Amino acid sequence: MKELIEQALSRFEAVGDQWTNAHGSMVKHSSYVYLWTPPHTSIKSVKKIGLTLQAITHGNEVGGITSLTECMKLIRAGVVKPDISMAFVLGNPAAALENRRFLESDLNRSFGSKGTSLEGQRAAHLESILNETDYLLDFHQTIEESAQPFFIFPYTAPGLAFARAAHADVSVVTHWGKPFSLDGMCTDEFVNFNGGTGITIELGKKGFDPYQCSVGLQAALGAIHYVQDMLSHQYQPATTESPLYTWKAIVLFEEGMDLSEGLYNFQPIEKGQVIGVHGDKPLLAAESGSLLFPKFHRDQRAPRPREIYRIAKRIGLSDLGQPGVVGV
Numbered sequence: 547m548k549e550l551i552e553q554a555l556s557r558f559e560a561v562g563d564q565w566t567n568a569h570g571s572m573v574k575h576s577s578y579v580y581l582w583t584p585p586h587t588s589i590k591s592v593k594k595i596g597l598t599l600q601a602i603t604h605g606n607e608v609g610g611i612t613s614l615t616e617c618m619k620l621i622r623a624g625v626v627k628p629d630i631s632m633a634f635v636l637g638n639p640a641a642a643l644e645n646r647r648f649l650e651s652d653l654n655r656s657f658g659s660k661g662t663s664l665e666g667q668r669a670a671h672l673e674s675i676l677n678e679t680d681y682l683l684d685f686h687q688t689i690e691e692s693a694q695p696f697f698i699f700p701y702t703a704p705g706l707a708f709a710r711a712a713h714a715d716v717s718v719v720t721h722w723g724k725p726f727s728l729d730g731m732c733t734d735e736f737v738n739f740n741g742g743t744g745i746t747i748e749l750g751k752k753g754f755d756p757y758q759c760s761v762g763l764q765a766a767l768g769a770i771h772y773v774q775d776m777l778s779h780q781y782q783p784a785t786t787e788s789p790l791y792t793w794k795a796i797v798l799f800e801e802g803m804d805l806s807e808g809l810y811n812f813q814p815i816e817k818g819q820v821i822g823v824h825g826d827k828p829l830l831a832a833e834s835g836s837l838l839f840p841k842f843h844r845d846q847r848a849p850r851p852r853e854i855y856r857i858a859k860r861i862g863l864s865d866l867g868q869p870g871v872v873g874v
Contacts, residue, residue, distance in 0.1 A: 547645050550754055554611040554641055559619045562634065569624045578636035579675060581792040582621065587629045589778045593742065594678040596630030597773045600767055603654045603733055605641025607752045610685025610753040613762025620767075628770045630777060637684075638668060638735075654686075655730030658739070673736070681708060682737040683769045685762050687752040690840055691810035695761050696791075699734045699745040700726065702867055709745050710788055711772035711781075713765040716747065717789040719838070720859055722867050728852065749809075763779065790866070792830050793861040794873040795833040799841075799850050803829055809840040815857060833873070835859045 555578070562580040565572035566854070570584045589596070599617065601610025614634050615846035616678035620626040636642070638653045650663035657669045657676070676682065692718060697709040701720040709718050726732055737744030747765055775781035802825035809821060815831045831837075835857040843850060857873075865871045 547755075548643070551608055551642050554608060554754070555636070555642065558611055558615045558618075558634075558636060561615055561622060565622060569622060572618075575633070575675070576671065578639050579672070580599065580618075580634045582618075582628070582634065582853070584627070584629055584631070587631075588861065589629050589774060591631055591777055593680050594631065595633045595675065596680050596777055597628075597769055598631075598633040598635060598638055598675060598679040598682045598684065599685070600635040600672075600733060601636035601767070602639060602642045603684055604647045604652075604752075604768050605638040605643075605649075606645050607685075607687035607750050608642060609753065611636065611642075611752065611757055612759040613685055613749075613766055616759070617762050617766040617770075626767060629774050630770070632770075633679065634764070635662060637672065637674060638665065640664065640668075642815065648658045648705050652729065654732045655727055657731045657733060657736035659730055662850075665700050676737050676744075677726070677740050678731065678738055679742050679744075681758075681769065681773045682733060682742060683708075683765060684744070684746045685711060685765075686746055686748050686757070687750060687770075687841070688748050689772055690810050691840075692748065692750045692752060694812055695747065695749050695758065696812070697745055697747050698726075701792075702738060702743065704743040705734075705738070705745050706866070707783070708743055708772060709747075710786070711744075712768040712843060713747070713761065714768075714786040714788055716761070716765070717791060719791045719825045721761045721792055721872055723872055754788070769793060788862075790861050790863070791836065791858040792861050792865070792872050793856055794835045796856040796873075797832050797855050797857075799852060799854045801823065803854050803855060805829070805840050805842055807842070809837060809855075811838055811840070812858075813837040813858050821855070830859070833857045833859075837871055
């Protein structure tokens, strides 16, 4: 895997470094961060960067590298001609080279924190890009298998419109009232907090998978078209409505809890179903719905997670942002 990751990182850099100005200008801003400017545009971004595409915010979620690289290659070849300024960012390449989620602290909990860890310093550096971003699409992958890709982000009306325009076939998981994690601020939350619109897509189980990379590329191209239309005031709302979900339950870890192997994201779960053990008793599902983010304690050296799983439920547009809908 390390060799595959090294090759993917090299391909990303090669595309950025070996650019010609025939189809816009690509400038290396810093390590694994490239800024692209179209040759001619009448579209004015609200901020300096119309759209930022970011991958490997978690170092071992590597599929997004290929999605970004292929998007850059299409722009370089003139097949895709964005009319907006863009940034292409690899969040935590140091952790990627070790095939680890992070080295010292979770980068996706480090924004706005002024932390001193390696990831805290990287977050502070990337904030200079994210602060100047109108729209962010952050590419992630799940730890366990997933029955489908899905968007996930704190609910805002612009965020929902962005996700559905970027890839109309991908379900949306959204939430409101509380942050995604008590451990710190994610990329999408940071962009939203600073006046932009940030969303995240989970492509599937971490690794290099052709289907996932194609989903990511389609989402990247859809994001480009949407942001162009929004910034030029030409956007027409989509007629398709992808399925919507939010939390029904978030189950915190308690001593003695262990999930059964084989559980996966978007697995249908019934309330009371045995999904693991809690000491010498069965661990029963708290609610019925779709399982999300099951966590297994396979590395005994690692600390136990704050939570052990979530249950998502289908909702309608009228539920969005309403009190009492999110079950936490």
